[in-house]
Amino acid sequence: MSGTTLEQFKYDNTIVKYFGVATIAWGIVGMLVGVIAATQLFLPEANMGNPYTTFGRIRPLHTNAVIFAFVGNAIFAGIYYSMPRLLKTPMWSKALSWFHFWGWQLIILLAAVTLPLGITSSKEYAELEWPIDILIAVVWVAFGANMIGSLIKRREKHMYVAIWFYLASFVTVAVLHIFNSLALPVSFFKSYSAYAGVQDALVQWWYGHNAVAFFLTTPFLGLMYYYLPKAANRPVYSYKLSIIHFWSLIFLYIWAGPHHLLYTSLPEWAQILGVVFSVMLIAPSWGGMVNGLLTLRGAWDKVRVDPVLKFMVVAVTAYGMATFEGPMLSLKNVNAIAHYTDWIVAHVHIGGLGWNGFFTFAMLYWLWPKMWKTNLYSNKLATTHFWMGTLGIIFYALPMYVAALTQSLMWKEFTEAGRLAYPNFLQTVIQIVPMYMLRAFGGLLYLSGVFLMVYNMIKTAKQGTFMAEEADEAPALKPHVAHDGEFWHRAWERKPVFFTVLATIAILIGGAVEIIPTILVKSNVPTIASVEPYTPLELQGRDLYISHGCVGCHSQMIRPFRSETERYGEYSKAGEFVYDRPFLWGSKRTGPDLHRVGGKYPDSWHYNHMVDPTSMSPGSLMPPYPWMADNIMDHSIVPAKINTLRKLGVPYPDGYEEEANADLMVQADGIVKNLKESGIAVMPESEIVALIAYLQRLGTDIKKTTASNP
């Protein structure tokens, strides 16, 4: 505008560089752990024979590293570069930026230490224990405050669509994280979920699905709306569409969680709710994909030569594929086939490797030359990386689809005589081992490509000069001329808003902590009279099961299909889980379901199976757990556990914590005696005894009822 003075300011590139480097470093770590986990599925020796590197603990390490460390840092790098430029102001506070950076890296480091040690809440993508959860909330709020502060100081009145995506991501992830992480601590390293059984499952997947929605999708759509037009040097195809699909996407996504629990004990109406919203979601999702791809109309000649655009095209296409697959998998009849199989694993990796991974690579390939004021060192190398990555995705996904359908059909197949065609679960696993090998190869290929990128980026930085700060200028934002709704505008333009947001978050936390347990106390009335709380020894065994990540391969949820009741026993009922904190229904069956394993085998079978799975199931892919026979368990924490659970509403009698350990020893001695009869000598305090107690209890409560209880 004429007559206004231009204000000078500087963008900070250093923080972007740090987040970018962290992205790659953690990306390599996360993918490497992924390749190890993939290898362990066909080569149990790759578990390396110690508790810290077995599949059960490596898998959550891989998911957390890739989601929160790799993708997380990429989001922050992308936002800290694009947001100031879109708002024509530096980030609000450098101190907050750096607090955010180091805080986030500390969280990742803590995750990398605690998860292999078996310190876990076992809730998928929210495995970290409560002290780290609190740290995450603090750092996340710092990040949000930094964004909102910048927003208030902006010199560009209009907020570009990417900003809307960033803000929605911040707000929603904060709320989700807080509510799903509500738990009562037992000690510094152990807590029990505020919810039990079906409730816990529902909250977990309300969170889990929205983690996909608001951590892996909306932030990246925001990045897409900035970096794709920049890289193509074309405005986005339809700005109107980007706005419409933003609002519709965030409205619909929140409700889709229950589609992770189809055919489980979750009430039917809640499942239907999830399905309906999931199916509707295809519209806004594809709105994003179409908008991204059509931005390139008239620029496809550039795609032929520019690796950045190549990566982006595949990323957006993968996003489209994954968001078509999602609604499809949410249809109950399709889900009946896919649930618990590798189809789900393939689906998330189309999203993870294709959408998040490839877009991150594209963004970094675009950012590095920009910040070092030079050209990319080698387009050829980047193109090679592109093809390695693309082949990696194909080698990953296709075998997984084949494996999933093979296994699912084998699970469900009956003979002419009406018996299971493959009664031995192991047959269905061994059948797909070649596919697991191909998948690991695909992952390795993908990871190898990343090393090319690292080399390329180092060389790019070497040939350029890093611009720590970039100067820009813009006129100050005109103070708003008041009209209707004047108060809100004025408030929005000033600091109070920021404090309001913080206050709201504080209120939400306080409110949640008080309201939820109050509401949930009622739910602790067992709906099945014979279902009782776990004994102290079983509780210890269950926590051991949680700590070793057994839920990563074994579900505890028998769906009401004949193929499942035939194989495992009576289907699972909601009332059976009222004392399960956290719930352990699982998402994937690499091994058989365990919900009715109690009483199926003698104690000695479990002992031998844990020490060497192949002794009981030749060809088993389960890692051996020989240390469980020798490790002595510390049972001194039991009274504290009983106390905590009683506070949460589990009906242990008053003062039971005094007797708990005596009861525990009685039950342990019984198991030791059983093992002795089979010629096995163990200490009653050993881990294996507690685990056997838990496994033998699983799913037996409803068997105690006679026919009087239909």
Added chain:
Amino acid sequence: MEVIFVLIAISLILAGTFLFLFFRAMKGGQFDDNHTPAIRILFENKPNNKNKEVPSTKSK
């Protein structure tokens, strides 16, 4: 299952917040112009380099 009421409440609050923000943004004129913002982000300001030493690079 009572927890679903909590989840629905939170989801409604969240959706309500988004709805409120949407109407505010509409009223505030955020979406009056659906054309220039898309183009504006492509411009890169080249401020006059009078107050900093720029490393000599071949600017593309």
